[in-house]
Amino acid sequence: xxxxxxxxxxxxxxxxxxxxxxxxxxxxxxxxxxxxxxxxxxxxxxxxxxxxxxxxxxxxxxxxxxxxxxxxxxxxxxxxxxxxxxxxxxxxxxxxxxxxxxxxxxxxxxxxxxxxxxxxxxxxxxxxxxxxxxxxxxxxxxxxxxxxxxxx
Numbered sequence: 001x002x003x004x005x006x007x008x009x010x011x012x013x014x015x016x017x018x019x020x021x022x023x024x025x026x027x028x029x030x031x032x033x034x035x036x037x038x039x040x041x042x043x044x045x046x047x048x049x050x051x052x053x054x055x056x057x058x059x060x061x062x063x064x065x066x067x068x069x070x071x072x073x074x075x076x077x078x079x080x081x082x083x084x085x086x087x088x089x090x091x092x093x094x095x096x097x098x099x100x101x102x103x104x105x106x107x108x109x110x111x112x113x114x115x116x117x118x119x120x121x122x123x124x125x126x127x128x129x130x131x132x133x134x135x136x137x138x139x140x141x142x143x144x145x146x147x148x149x150x151x152x
Contacts, residue, residue, distance in 0.1 A: 019086050023069065026084060026118055030072070033119070035128040040072040066098030068109050072127060080125040081109035082118060089113075 023042065030040050043063075050058070068081030081102055083091055091099065091111055099109040110121035122129060 019084065019089075022084055022086065022114075025115060026070065026082070026112075029115055029118060030070070033122070033129050033132065034072070035130055037075050038072065038127055040070060042070050043067050064098065066092065066094035066096070068095075068099070068102070072122065072125070074125070074127055078125075079107050080121070080127070081107060082121060083109055083111045084118075085111055085113050087113045 027042065034040060068083045070082040070084065071079050072082065073079045081099070083095060083099070085091065102109055108125060110117070110124070112118045112121055119129070
């Protein structure tokens with residue numbers, strides 16, 4: 001006689017996309033919106049739980065805990081950090097400590113929970129951005145950080 005097991009309990013799961021999807025979206029945005037000679041890169045250590053061997057190798061090679069997910073360099077060599085977080089999540093203690101250390105050497109770090117906050121951070125840091133239309137209004141920014149608007 002075959003034993004019957006009770007069905008597994010049904011659990012609702014979050015429909016929010018994983019943080020890595022936000023990272024991919026921001027990567028696509030940065031590739032499109034940043035004007036040369038601006039450059040950027042990401043640090044994959046913040047993509048969630050890494051395999052212990054990968055984490056150990058990164059640490060052994062000098063990766064410091066708490067580094068922002070993305071760095072952007074302007075035409076004048078200054079850089080800014082972008083820490084990407086899912087809505088409702090906050091930076092860890094290690095991240096806050098590193099953000100303070102970076103600020104102390106002139107590298108601001110912005111915590112962003114959506115692409116609008118990424119764009120706002122880039123504008124605050126006066127990064128030249130591609131002209132774009134949002135809700136029928138063109139937005140552009142020059143090297144001095146002044147925003148230019150005009151009707152579509």
